[in-house]
Amino acid sequence: MEGMEQGRGGAAPALTARQERFVRALAAGQGPQAAYAAAYDTARLRPETVEARALALAEEERVRARLEALRAPRPAPRRSVASAQEVLEELTDIALGSGGAESAVRERLRALELLGRHHRLFLDRPAGGEAAPVQIVDDVEAGDG
Numbered sequence: 001m002e003g004m005e006q007g008r009g010g011a012a013p014a015l016t017a018r019q020e021r022f023v024r025a026l027a028a029g030q031g032p033q034a035a036y037a038a039a040y041d042t043a044r045l046r047p048e049t050v051e052a053r054a055l056a057l058a059e060e061e062r063v064r065a066r067l068e069a070l071r072a073p074r075p076a077p078r079r080s081v082a083s084a085q086e087v088l089e090e091l092t093d094i095a096l097g098s099g100g101a102e103s104a105v106r107e108r109l110r111a112l113e114l115l116g117r118h119h120r121l122f123l124d125r126p127a128g129g130e131a132a133p134v135q136i137v138d139d140v141e142a143g144d145g
Helices: 017-027 032-039 047-059 061-071 084-095 105-118
Strands: none
Touching: 017 032, 017 047, 017 061, 032 047, 047 061, 084 105
């Protein structure tokens, strides 16, 4: 085949650029003939020739291994920052003891405290929930000063 390159560290030969395009087209869902036509010039080839070459290339061990690697499920990327909703949900799970393992009392109390702060439950205000009016008293006499 054309231009077989030696892989890193003396591993099996790497795919050529055209072979890689062929494999990526297969991984994208194209049939072997369409994938071959996407990677190689097939203008002067008969359809039977394209089919034979596509099937032969698809059967090569390196091509099959690369195709399997492309189709293998990948773990979802981890996010580095949780959303506010996710934080509140996790705190709620801990506070209610519904997290995976049995939460220690100290962890549950801390989670409840953080949730209480988020919901502004610990502000000093009258029972009605409204802030008390501020009254300013001017008790300074004119001679004091």
